[in-house]
Amino acid sequence: MDALSQLAAGFAVALTPINLMWCLVGVTLGTGIGVLPGLGPALTIALLLPITFKVEPASAFILFAGIYYGAMYGGSTTSILLNTPGESATIVTALEGNKMARNGRAGAALATSAIGSFVAGTIGTLGIAFLAPVVVDWALRFGPADYFALMVLAFVTVSAVLGSSAIRGLTSLFIGILIGLVGVDLQTGQARFTFGVQELTDKIDVIIVAVGLFAVGETLYMAARRRTGKDEIIPLRGSLMMTKEEWSRSWKPWLRGTAIGFPIGAMPAGGAEVPTFLSYYTEKKLSPKPEEFGHGAIEGVAGPEAANNASAAGVLVPMLTLGLPTSATAAIMLSAFQSYGINPGPMLLQSQPQLVWGLIASLFIGNVLLLALNLPMIRIWVKMLEVPAPMLYAGILVFATIGTYGISQSPVDLALLYMIGAMGFLMRRYDFPTAPVIIGVILGPLAEQNFRQAMTISAGDWTVFFTRPLAGSILAIAAIIVLAPAIYSAVQKRRAAA
Amino acid sequence: MITKREALAGAGALAIGSALGVNIAWAQQVETLRIFVPAAPGGGWDQTARSMENAMRAAQLIKTAQITNVGGAGGAVGLPQFINQWKGQGNSLMVAGLVMVGSLIANKSPLSLTQVTPIARLTGEFQALVVPAGSPFKTAKDFVDALKADPTKVPVAGGSAGGTDHILIGMIAKAVGVPAAKVSYVAFAGGGPATAAILGNQVAGGVSGYGEFAEQIKAGKMRLLGISAGARQPGIDAPTLKEQGIDVELANWRGVFAPPGVSDADRKAMTDLVLKMTASNEWAEICKKQDWAQITLAGDQFGAFIKSENERILAILKDLGLA
Numbered sequence: 117m118d119a120l121s122q123l124a125a126g127f128a129v130a131l132t133p134i135n136l137m138w139c140l141v142g143v144t145l146g147t148g149i150g151v152l153p154g155l156g157p158a159l160t161i162a163l164l165l166p167i168t169f170k171v172e173p174a175s176a177f178i179l180f181a182g183i184y185y186g187a188m189y190g191g192s193t194t195s196i197l198l199n200t201p202g203e204s205a206t207i208v209t210a211l212e213g214n215k216m217a218r219n220g221r222a223g224a225a226l227a228t229s230a231i232g233s234f235v236a237g238t239i240g241t242l243g244i245a246f247l248a249p250v251v252v253d254w255a256l257r258f259g260p261a262d263y264f265a266l267m268v269l270a271f272v273t274v275s276a277v278l279g280s281s282a283i284r285g286l287t288s289l290f291i292g293i294l295i296g297l298v299g300v301d302l303q304t305g306q307a308r309f310t311f312g313v314q315e316l317t318d319k320i321d322v323i324i325v326a327v328g329l330f331a332v333g334e335t336l337y338m339a340a341r342r343r344t345g346k347d348e349i350i351p352l353r354g355s356l357m358m359t360k361e362e363w364s365r366s367w368k369p370w371l372r373g374t375a376i377g378f379p380i381g382a383m384p385a386g387g388a389e390v391p392t393f394l395s396y397y398t399e400k401k402l403s404p405k406p407e408e409f410g411h412g413a414i415e416g417v418a419g420p421e422a423a424n425n426a427s428a429a430g431v432l433v434p435m436l437t438l439g440l441p442t443s444a445t446a447a448i449m450l451s452a453f454q455s456y457g458i459n460p461g462p463m464l465l466q467s468q469p470q471l472v473w474g475l476i477a478s479l480f481i482g483n484v485l486l487l488a489l490n491l492p493m494i495r496i497w498v499k500m501l502e503v504p505a506p507m508l509y510a511g512i513l514v515f516a517t518i519g520t521y522g523i524s525q526s527p528v529d530l531a532l533l534y535m536i537g538a539m540g541f542l543m544r545r546y547d548f549p550t551a552p553v554i555i556g557v558i559l560g561p562l563a564e565q566n567f568r569q570a571m572t573i574s575a576g577d578w579t580v581f582f583t584r585p586l587a588g589s590i591l592a593i594a595a596i597i598v599l600a601p602a603i604y605s606a607v608q609k610r611r612a613a614a
Numbered sequence: 615m616i617t618k619r620e621a622l623a624g625a626g627a628l629a630i631g632s633a634l635g636v637n638i639a640w641a642q643q644v645e646t647l648r649i650f651v652p653a654a655p656g657g658g659w660d661q662t663a664r665s666m667e668n669a670m671r672a673a674q675l676i677k678t679a680q681i682t683n684v685g686g687a688g689g690a691v692g693l694p695q696f697i698n699q700w701k702g703q704g705n706s707l708m709v710a711g712l713v714m715v716g717s718l719i720a721n722k723s724p725l726s727l728t729q730v731t732p733i734a735r736l737t738g739e740f741q742a743l744v745v746p747a748g749s750p751f752k753t754a755k756d757f758v759d760a761l762k763a764d765p766t767k768v769p770v771a772g773g774s775a776g777g778t779d780h781i782l783i784g785m786i787a788k789a790v791g792v793p794a795a796k797v798s799y800v801a802f803a804g805g806g807p808a809t810a811a812i813l814g815n816q817v818a819g820g821v822s823g824y825g826e827f828a829e830q831i832k833a834g835k836m837r838l839l840g841i842s843a844g845a846r847q848p849g850i851d852a853p854t855l856k857e858q859g860i861d862v863e864l865a866n867w868r869g870v871f872a873p874p875g876v877s878d879a880d881r882k883a884m885t886d887l888v889l890k891m892t893a894s895n896e897w898a899e900i901c902k903k904q905d906w907a908q909i910t911l912a913g914d915q916f917g918a919f920i921k922s923e924n925e926r927i928l929a930i931l932k933d934l935g936l937a
Contacts, residue, residue: 159654159656161656162656162660163655165656165661165664166664166667166668256810256813256814257814259811259814259816260800260811260816300720300721300774301775302801302803304775304936305720305774305775305776305777305936306720314687314691314694314721315686315687317686317721318685318687318691384806384807385807385810438813438830438835440806440813441804441805442807442810444656446806447806454903454904454905455661455904456903457902457903459828459829460829461828461829461832461833462829462830462833462835463829463833464829524654524685524686525684526686565803569800569802572769572800573798573816573817575766575767575769576766
């Protein structure tokens, strides 16, 4: 009950008019920067850090938290409408979301993403308020060996996006892993595949790869086909809101996505992307209509969208309970604490209860504001699809270019964007799936670094992956998922033969 | 590019300016100070630049500052821009530090910090050697004894390979006679994940800036074995490594530089400005909040310091097998 009274006190802080205003400014700004690929919450908060010299601590953190949550909502809008993910956590949303938009169900896709984000954000915030100490204790038990096992499990999800041919899909996956390995290797400090280009030593941003493959590649493909095809104007079908069937297909993925996203977000090396892959895979496997996946299945939007918002809440758990920044955004927020002379650490909750609970309360309020902001916007957003194709794609290209330049104002990034775009065009032309590339870019380096960290810690003893209980169990689950269907069908055949 | 003629014209104008007494007024308050940060917003260099802006404005040393961020490769992307495009320009400073010395060597860059004009060293953060709260190591000596017995059995967490944390553990190993390259160094993507690994007992120990661990140490979740300072520091309740017989000293220092090819007058103006700032109460306040030790060192002494750091870091990175 202590937490409840603390939370009530937190609402008293968050509900003052001035803090409500900061919250509204934050979520609006967050939605805006979420829409732009490249400009993420970490950079935005970093640029706003000087306001900490002028504004009360509680107000500043309410603003920052609003930006953080808002970016998660905004990133999905462009994923769905333009196939241009605004944030790396919303890349998976583009897979089904954009297909839905092309089937005339853009309104429903945006709605399920907004409501799913709201549900996950609210449950996740409840998790911060009531479960944080338990979750963080559990999350710290994950060592490099366990993370490696988790990455192996996540690699299984690639099978959900392989497409018609496993060879083509796996080729795409390895192209992605290769792109992911470019840059300075963390464990040895040596540059790999950078060909002497200094800018490449910082790795290729996954947003550049996603925007290049999805947005630029798609635009080139459309331009190449236009002479032969006729203009496709996407008709909006049915109501803007979700139908009864879409509601009933959405609520379970929302909850499952939350259950996957929150704990992984709370893990120090979990991140926001891995849970979206796992959620997408889970929904495809559990869906009564798996054949719709790849053609606009609403579960494929609802689940990952809930997962990324829940993971955003999860990231705040180690930050608020231990003072541990586990994402770039959390690290910047922590440095803001420091400029107030507040030392974020395990004692934060005891020493600054007003600030922490005010922040948690504002997350609830921010979620409500975001829902209120986003649902009416759907009507306006879908109008974008009525723009004639040549103009729409020209717009996408401009948008993708500006966004990419925004990442680090580097012309090298723009060259990469168009090179990857050209690759995306060729892949599309010769029927290679592009989604496995993204999975490779994200999971490849994570798996590699965790594997090598684990091997250094164990002094080269590879049995750690099986003797550690967490790693062993996760690997066993991965093995079952991969082998079960094959064994099952083999047994069936034998029975039929007997 | 600045031609000889332009440079002469500039020097002439300056002479006229100072003759008219303009130079004196200008030295008292700089209209716009341009600060070049060779890193993305939010990091240590960026915070240093923004704190400088605040302290200088509060002390009315400048009217406004314009901060430019060019991030990438530990400063190796920004430095060439500062050297080529900002050459000879007055009222301009770049923030850099020990991290850049290391990354330029590790990146095999043809450039070095000796090619820009040293103005002043400003702040330093000392490195801390810590172990999880439940560790059998009670002192730095216990730790190095285990390291000597079998370095592969003592995995140590820290930031990226070749960075400040790795350099310190390399220096410790070398000081006690263990080959630096033999240490089981586990590189994590930054202080946060490294702290998580230490708190979760995934590693035997860890190295990072003291500030990164300070709150965990105060809360009793980590044990501080020693810090890399030359003498005990106020507010840090731990002996130095030196006191415990490990002859190692390292500060993650940050300082400011003017572009190459600036006039002596510009150099002096910038040095005066920065020294006035470091003497101000506003700056002292910021350093206290941020846990930065004020280790001001200006002029030629700073230039000599840069040179010796360059040689020292190059040697240790060679020992670690990274250069």
